[in-house]
Amino acid sequence: MLMSNSNPASAPVRIELPQRKLSRRQFLYTTAAAASSLAISGCAVSRPYGKIKSPNELLDVSIIGCSGKGSVDSNGLKSENIVALCDVDANSLDAAAKKWPKAAKYRDYREMLEKEKGIDATTVTIPDHQHAAAAIMAMKLGKHVYCQKPLTHTIYEARKMAETAKKYKVCTQMGNQGHSSKDIRELVAMIWSGVIGPIREVHCWTNRPIWPQGRTRPAGSEPVPPNLDWNLWLGPAPERPFRQYWSEADARAAEAAAAAASGNGRRRRPANGIYHPFNWRGWWDFGCGALGDMACHVMDGANWALDLTAPSTVELVESSEKTPDMAPNWSVLKYTYPARGDKPPCTLTWHDGGKKPEKPAEMEGDWGDSGTIFIGDKGKIRCGEYCDHPRLLPESSMVDYKKPPIPSSIAQVKGDSPYEDFIQACKGGTPACSNFAVSGPFTEMVLLGNLALRVGKKLEWDHANMKVTNVAEANQFIRATYRGGWSI
Numbered sequence: 001m002l003m004s005n006s007n008p009a010s011a012p013v014r015i016e017l018p019q020r021k022l023s024r025r026q027f028l029y030t031t032a033a034a035a036s037s038l039a040i041s042g043c044a045v046s047r048p049y050g051k052i053k054s055p056n057e058l059l060d061v062s063i064i065g066c067s068g069k070g071s072v073d074s075n076g077l078k079s080e081n082i083v084a085l086c087d088v089d090a091n092s093l094d095a096a097a098k099k100w101p102k103a104a105k106y107r108d109y110r111e112m113l114e115k116e117k118g119i120d121a122t123t124v125t126i127p128d129h130q131h132a133a134a135a136i137m138a139m140k141l142g143k144h145v146y147c148q149k150p151l152t153h154t155i156y157e158a159r160k161m162a163e164t165a166k167k168y169k170v171c172t173q174m175g176n177q178g179h180s181s182k183d184i185r186e187l188v189a190m191i192w193s194g195v196i197g198p199i200r201e202v203h204c205w206t207n208r209p210i211w212p213q214g215r216t217r218p219a220g221s222e223p224v225p226p227n228l229d230w231n232l233w234l235g236p237a238p239e240r241p242f243r244q245y246w247s248e249a250d251a252r253a254a255e256a257a258a259a260a261a262s263g264n265g266r267r268r269r270p271a272n273g274i275y276h277p278f279n280w281r282g283w284w285d286f287g288c289g290a291l292g293d294m295a296c297h298v299m300d301g302a303n304w305a306l307d308l309t310a311p312s313t314v315e316l317v318e319s320s321e322k323t324p325d326m327a328p329n330w331s332v333l334k335y336t337y338p339a340r341g342d343k344p345p346c347t348l349t350w351h352d353g354g355k356k357p358e359k360p361a362e363m364e365g366d367w368g369d370s371g372t373i374f375i376g377d378k379g380k381i382r383c384g385e386y387c388d389h390p391r392l393l394p395e396s397s398m399v400d401y402k403k404p405p406i407p408s409s410i411a412q413v414k415g416d417s418p419y420e421d422f423i424q425a426c427k428g429g430t431p432a433c434s435n436f437a438v439s440g441p442f443t444e445m446v447l448l449g450n451l452a453l454r455v456g457k458k459l460e461w462d463h464a465n466m467k468v469t470n471v472a473e474a475n476q477f478i479r480a481t482y483r484g485g486w487s488i
Contacts, residue, residue: 053120063100064109066092067087069175074123077419079423083103083104107232110137113137121143121144127286127287128281132154132160136164136488151440157488172432184301190392190403192305199306200376204302204350206290209281212274213289218246221242222241248272287327289450290352291449296446298371298387299445299446307343311337313336313460315333315452316331327450331350332352365395373393380392454474457471
């Protein structure tokens with residue numbers, strides 16, 4: 001069954017949101033609520049679609065996207081049976097086949113998912129613009145899905161992913177691995193303990209992008225290398241000619257401009273590749289920029305501890321020069337949240353491209369490349385890129401500070417491994433901690449920042465109806481129009 005040619009942009013959207021009697025934090029992250037959260041996570045006891053195996057059986061797993069992070073994901077599931085491999089690049093596919101010689105090989109994941117009836121689960125580790133098409137097709141066929149972050153390319157796709165997982169009762173996990181760690185649980189426990197009081201301000205920062213951004217689409221075309229199926233690589237994205245490399249002069253000039261714009265003179269990894277295999281992230285047609293790449297890691301602790309699902313507004317504070325085709329070299333975005341239960345209104349400010357918030361007087365060390373600082377009425381907490389190593393400021397105060405115990409209501413993950421968490425869910429255990437009921441709403445919130453970045457205005461967000469209410473032009477970016485042959 002190939003995907004239909006229907007255009008999702010023209011179809012009516014009807015979203016039914018669950019009643020929110022408990023906070024999302026209380027409901028989705030606790031073992032006490034595990035029995036209730038099974039149905040929402042897509043891991044209900046009654047399972048007409050997704051197949052559950054016993055703990056003594058091995059899962060039959062397919063891999064969609066074999067190189068880079070795809071090889072990390074296949075290694076994470078190596079305890080199971082890797083039965084099928086799919087990659088649009090024959091070189092990546094052949095390299096993976098040497099490690100998994102018994103696995104069937106495919107170039108088109110649609111063909112693989114249709115033919116490989118016995119697959120229990122699949123990874124999805126391909127450019128952002130193809131996540132939803134691959135994952136939703138797999139879920140509709142009853143396959144459990146481990147999908148890399150950001151979960152989707154658009155806000156609409158994120159909501160659709162969560163709905164599909166619930167409808168087809170499959171187990172899911174987004175690959176923001178820090179969410180499985182003990183460190184983020186310690187961070188949440190510290191914040192919930194009230195040690196720094198009510199939190200009204202949060203800042204997150206990252207050194208990304210480490211790929212080209214802020215450029216315009218190159219003219220002309222080049223022959224597609226024989227190892228690459230360019231049409232399949234484009235998938236649902238608009239057609240465009242293949243180009244392999246920037247000129248050396250263009251690459252040097254762009255890197256120098258990016259370093260100057262960031263204000264710290266940093267250099268980036270060699271950036272002469274245009275699209276495949278790595279530099280697609282900065283292009284709006286394929287990726288979600290620095291925000292989409294890293295916020296699902298860096299913002300995770302704030303999202304969890306402060307229940308930040310639905311901001312009321314998001315705005316672009318400042319950025320380097322923007323182009324229609326790419327995210328800029330750096331940006332600063334501010335999300336504003338209303339009061340949430342007993343939590344006061346707060347703001348979360350995102351800084352990328354090497355930008356950082358103002359250094360507080362209590363801070364004794366360096367900022368580091370990525371991290372978060374929480375500013376409470378009684379103090380401050382900072383943590384690292386993956387919400388790791390949470391500590392009070394000044395850090396010297398940690399000598400006499402005894403961290404609160406992690407509440408028994410927060411489920412621990414064996415070995416801090418998101419893969420073990422996913423495997424046990426697929427074998428009848430509790431939902432994986434970053435299942436799509438958790439990571440879908442989180443991704444929606446993250447990607448809302450890109451709407452503000454693209455239109456350059458303060459946006460008022462209607463979460464229930466999934467629309468911007470004050471700037472109509474921003475709504476065009478909530479969902480994508482797919483090429484014929486691709487749909488969700």
